[in-house]
Amino acid sequence: MATYYVGVDVGGTTVKLGLFSDTGQLLEKWEIPTRTEEEGKYILTDIVDSIEEKRAERGGNIKGIGMGIPGPMTDDGVVLKCANFGWGVFSVKNTLADLTGVGNVKVGNDANVAALGEMWKGSGRGHDSIVMVTLGTGVGGGIIQKGKVLTGSTGAGGEIGHIKVEFNNPVTCGCGNKGCLEQYASATGIVRMAKESLREDSVLAACENITAKDVFDGAKAGDVYCREIVERFGRYLGIALSNVAHVVDPEAFVIGGGVSAAGPIITDVVEKYYNENAMYALKDKEFHLAELGNDAGIYGAVRMVLF
């Protein structure tokens, strides 16, 4: 009888699911909505129903389920609150195992799981120690050391977005602190920087709603002001990643998330400032753009239960 493995990436509005063969081939992927009402009580049952439906269609057995969650997770699959879903502290792993009868279940933080996915099937291929940073509305981080996710003692390992990078007039972050990387390297942060000191001589002056893409497009087209913002972005991220390297000394960095769609302009500028700030032994690490996009989560999730 055919055996399958499922990778699940639970986001704030949609759940992405992937059905994989026992050799790690993606057979099919689909999405369901994330029902956050009533303190997120339907989220896991909806996922379990959807997996069972897919299994029944195909016949065969589900041998393992891996899942990424946007909140701090312990190594043994306990979520330590997930504000987006209204979840408190409970074992997602045990709940999922009980609901499905599948014994091989692993649950991790979504940023860490995405990093594992990029290492397995994306631009981190061939490495076993990488740092992935995801630049979207916020800044997420995932650290893989010797093939394993570094979760930390309370699930807050790899919280790169909240490393403090600005000490002079730092901007207040959603986390309550000031000067966090997230305020300078996320899409939101780039737009804020661009608006703050906007100059008449920039192409951005004519934009109605400035986006991070406008800033990178402007810089590529030679706009001096846009280039300045890109340099500021690169300096902040380069400094933060050099901090990270002095701690975990990875083989490579992978940069993903919506902002990374701007392309090599991102890795070029980050690498420049990284090398300015890293000590000799840590210079010249590899910098890659992520390759898997939104699929990194399902790949990383299933990787935790495969092999």
Next chain:
Amino acid sequence: MATYYVGVDVGGTTVKLGLFSDTGQLLEKWEIPTRTEEEGKYILTDIVDSIEEKRAERGGNIKGIGMGIPGPMTDDGVVLKCANFGWGVFSVKNTLADLTGVGNVKVGNDANVAALGEMWKGSGRGHDSIVMVTLGTGVGGGIIQKGKVLTGSTGAGGEIGHIKVEFNNPVTCGCGNKGCLEQYASATGIVRMAKESLREDSVLAACENITAKDVFDGAKAGDVYCREIVERFGRYLGIALSNVAHVVDPEAFVIGGGVSAAGPIITDVVEKYYNENAMYALKDKEFHLAELGNDAGIYGAVRMVLF
């Protein structure tokens, strides 16, 4: 027949050795000089001879040898140059195993090994994830994650002393970079800061050779200028350790090295600035002064081969 384990801590001028029982009791400790002449070719043979002499005195067998080296080490015991000793790249582990006939040999970076020692028998007891920072002439770092040393992909994991903490007029570091933590939190760095802006109204103005101890003693006695220097020291170290926490999320920090002899004034000021800079989920970690002093190295070294 009695069985013994040996912990070796190789320093720039002396080698510290400890003979341990198979339950991890320290039976005896002694030192020999580190002969760095002729590219350090005598260092390992001197150590092997000294161990054999001790073994012959007691009778019995050596079942394991652990060693800490002041240079970058890979997980499998290869040193990647050690300038102090004139060593290039070679397997210290294999050399030691060949010279002694002992199969159970492990070699690590000295700062990492000391961290393991403090976790096992010192102020990190009861934890399995700690960050140790050693404040001496330089600033060393050792990171233990889930009971294991975090070496990084090229042995440069835990190089906390070279995290950049000052961006305005940064001081040049021995590593070639500027603004490294080591220039502000080592004994040397504290003295440099104290001298740079020395004021007539400080007790330090009467010191012929200012030491880090003078600065901390002055601060304890209420000297305003000394207190300012202590605050600067604490802020730099607190920022660096908060950077580290955002990456590895340890259970506790242990602060050792000569500077830490100043006592709780150190942990108090570092903890204050750490909490100012760490994100919510990472605040309120434990801060301890190291307990084992110069013995941390032999304890950590033997711990690698025991159990």
